[in-house]
Amino acid sequence: MIFLYILTFFLGSVCAAADYHERLVLRPLPRGSLLASFDFRSNASASSIEKQNYQYFPRSLGQILQHAHTRELHLRFSLGRWDAETWGSRPWNGRKEGGTGVELWAWVEAENDEEAAARWTTLTNALSGLFCASLNFIDSTRTIRPAISFEPSGHHSEATLSKLHLLHGTLPREPVCTENLTPFLKLLPCKGKAGISSLLDGHKLFDASWQSMSIDVRPVCSSDSNCVLEMGQTVDMVLDIERSKRHRDNPIPRPVAPEELACDTSKPYASSDACYPLDSTSEQPWSLSEIFGRPMKHSCPLTDSEGEGAETVCIEVPHERQVYATAGSTEHKRPDGFSRCYKLSEISDFDISLPQQTLSTSHPLSKPPLYAERSFTGYGQERGGVQTLLTNPSQTDSIEFIYLESLPWFMKPYLHTLKASLINGLRGSSSSDNVDTSSTSIIQEIFYRPALDRRRGTQLEVRLIVPPASTAALTYDFDKAILRYTEYPPDANRGFDVAPAVVRVLSSSSSFTSDSIFEKDQSESELPVQDSIYLRTTSLLLPLPTPDFSMPYNVIILTSTVMALAFGSIFNLLVRRFVGADEVEGLNVSGIKGKVLARIRKVKERFDNVKKIRTNATSHTNGVEKEKGNEGKKNQ
């Protein structure tokens, strides 16, 4: 295997230069948000890795990949929801983004499915240790093998490609936190001590409205067959400027003093004792050190010292916006009018500060090609439905995309209820009378792999085409299984997380090549799949019926009692003989009950004898007869 691996890459010159790039892009978003996008890329030539010389490529990860025969790896840690309606299209067109929790997919080289599964287990267990995440819980029930949703983004030779197996696993319940950030930073050559990575702090990163960390490893070959292993790490986060500026030692928001409130007094109902907030027309003031809680350290010495590669901090604001940078850095305004980049000083800290300012132009927000929203329908803990609204905002072009769902086994979808209906007109104006139920025209193809109880989850891939300016509603029903009581997590009534659906947009008009800086980084290496756009829905919380966890013993006892009653009464009837009740008097003495009754009778007789002495003896015989009569009744 290793030999094959070597063959694949051992084609170019021996001393291919290993290099390292990093860049931070800051982009203010509407409503006081700021997108901070960190990008780190390091290359190591295949030939140097073969000699165990990893250079900027992290050795720990490299050895894991080699051991698990993983040719391409994509790992995502995400939190929060990207608000596409306010923030526009996603950074990197969603390619560096993951669903809530942890998402991992990799191309593993193996001869057959079993070997691939074994190597996948090796990989997840090793990564679990490396990133302090519960990746080892990605077992067969959480692993799928998507057929059309993902394609390798690296260069693989034909021989390798035929042996590659794609495996995809998700952990929607994983809380992404500081313990995942620390190993992430350790993989960087400057380890968060210098350069843009010195800004990354768990307190701010995991306080963001949305954040996504990604690790991508792929082989990249240039035209002269010179292959390198490229490692890309990104951190994207959307910060609320107002919230981030709160002092760390005093994070509790205080009421604003009345004289500082911006009140809208033009309203007829405005009065002195009520304040109607005024929409802010000016840009908020902020600086790097305020938002990230610390200033950026000097530049990482491993980055280029000249040219575009040295400009490691970019900010996408119109040129008219005032930006003050610390001395020692050099500013370079891009000709597009909306972005400028800074080359950091090699010795001193770096900070930029933007004052409050009213702008005449704003950065145009690019529209995403598709909006996707997924939710549960129905009520109760027995069954339910899933509804996904997929909106094509384009007025002219229809859109083709692949919708991928990976469902846990205890959620049992009914594929025969899968329907796609078209709601003409954009969202908000969906009138029910023009609902087009010709689902066949929307659904092009379905790949379905049903779940197996406790062994495999459901995998559903649907290729759809949505016509312009319309919303498609994809719905299906499912049943909720009830589990064994040991299979419920500690807080069972919270529910189970269902992994986000992944949407891969296949074709769309060319108008979506918006992200100038993001696009440029990718286009350097002419790679096969760069045109597809990904987006992910939010995860869902699935409540399941729960048994009473406190009474396994009671249930075992009660059920067994009912069974014993039936078994006992039936076999009692089968093995015993009938006799008349009046024939059993003598036989009765043999049993314990009989003995007791006989004793009682004797005692009673003695009492009666005493009575007989005291009173007149006429009723003596009758009394005994009466006793006997009672006795007989008791026996029955």
Add this chain to the structure above:
Amino acid sequence: MAFDRRKTVLFSAAIALRLLLFIAFPSLPDLLTGRVEISTPVTSFKRLQEGLFLYTHNVSPYDGGVYHQAPLLLSLFSLLPEHSAHPLATAILYIVVDILSAHAVMQIAETGESGSSRLFTSPRKDLKWDSIDIGAAYLFNPFTIATCIARPTSVFTNCAILYATAKAARGNTLTSVFALALASYLSLYPVLLFPPLLLLCYDRLLRNNKSTEKLGSVWRFASTVTVKYVAAIGSLLFISYTITDASWEFLASTYGVQLLLPDLTPNVGLWWYFFIEMFDSFREFFLGVFWLHLASYVGGLTVRLRTQPLFVVTTLLGIFAIFKPYPSISDTSLYLALLPLYRHVFPLMRYTFFAVATLLYATLLGPAFYHLWIYAGSGNANFFYAITLVWSLGLSVIVGDSLFAVLRDEWEVERPEMKGKEVKRI
């Protein structure tokens, strides 16, 4: 002629009632299909549709956790027009199956096997309902109607069991064996009915021929019938093997599910909650115990009630309705179909009122408690579990009490002077 007219009236009334329910309340079938009391994971109509959808789209329905029913049902339903477009076609099939079942029950009643078999004639045999009454009791039983409207596939098993019994009671060995093979193929547990049905067949053939020479001993008869039975099941399995693209996958997915209980969806039985709450290390052991418990009744009842094999069948059906892995009220309706044949022992039963009241209580409170647990959230799983316990207890009281009555009836043949007197069991 008069007899036939009554039969026609009965059947048309039953058909009309069912059609009315299907047509007048179009949402009723789907509502009842969703009820856990009627549809179990191994009989649900919704799961059948899913299996059918996967089957017609060339995905193996047995490579999934939803469909656990026999492959021949797939071919049967793929012949019907699509359910979503023509729901009435399916409805008519289920109504026909119900009528056939009623017909089989009436055939059993007409043989008079319940009152007098080859080896035993009840002194009370003249106290009986005629076959029309028994057919009506089956067709207008609310459990039967609800089952028919909800369309679980257990009605096919029930029909096959009733036919096997009817043919056995008439001495038609081959048909009986084939019907029983079909029932066993569809839901596994009818295998346990083989010994009493074999004896029923043997007794009836002897009674018809009046001599043992042609038939040979009971052991010889048993071996030939067993061979036929195994051959019938084998051929059914082989047909299934060929229609599922030459794969034995369906065995694990249909019979494996019955044996190992991976799907713990609530039902009226005792297994589901027991195995939810069971400790992992003891699960296999108790699965064995539960199956052994179910099978243990066959030997005991068959030997003790050698003289009345039809009653063994009836009692076993009652026991299955309580203790089989995925019971539903359709199994109860099957037991209640055969129980009226023993009208003559009803006066000997002791706890009739108690048992009937318990069943009514459970029938009414079961859905309410299920609602409290699953939808309202104001009750927990114990509510519904408690009701299934009451239901099982009520049914087992009826089963035990009818057994007592029959044994008492039998005893009074040897002790006619004990009629009406108190008895004891020693």
